[in-house]
Amino acid sequence: MTLVVREHKRLGRGNKLSMLAEELKAGDVGLEFLTGELKGSHDPSGIVFTVLAAMSGTEREYIRDRTLEGHESARKRGKTIGGAGVTDEDMLSMALYLRDQEMSLRDIAKRLVVTTGTKRGQHPSPATVMRMLREHDEKAATVASV
Structure with a gap:
């Protein structure tokens, strides 16, 4: 029996990939990649x-680090x-009243109803409401402590 995967990146990363390898070996299952370097x-x-397992774990960290660096660079540029x-x-104001x-x-x-942009006429998510209220509370606490 053979497990066929489109690309090695679709299998998993790091420890999960190592565990999968053990399961495949125990089940006498081969592995075939349809595309990519392998x-x-x-x-x-x-x-x-x-x-592959070692490289995929490293690749994930590299991508994460580069993304965070890009975000920081963008913030510095405004x-x-x-x-x-x-x-x-x-x-x-309405959210504060309702809270x-x-x-x-x-x-x-x-x-609540969104009044601008592509989401106009829709309701914001509870997470958006929570973030809006949290940011308001943080600003109010900063002003109160000054």
Whole structure:
């Protein structure tokens, strides 16, 4: 029996890949990659698979580090990270009022409506409401401590 995978990146990374190799070896299952640098059949217990597991874990860390560096560089240039904001002062005021009425984040989100952008007319997510209220509270605490 052979496990056929489009590309080695689809199998997993690091420890998960090592565990998969052990399971494949125990089940006497071969491995075949359809595309990529490792195209062809491989023995899951062989050196290629071991190196692959090590490289994939390193690659993930490299991608993460480069992404974080890119975000930091963009922030230094004044760029914002993430999608366009959907909240405004009116929405914040209403959310604060509804929170004072002891409504849940989900219920608050259902009562608010986005007024600008591509999400116009839709409700913000509870996570967006939580983030908006948290940012407001953090700013208020900073102003109060000064």
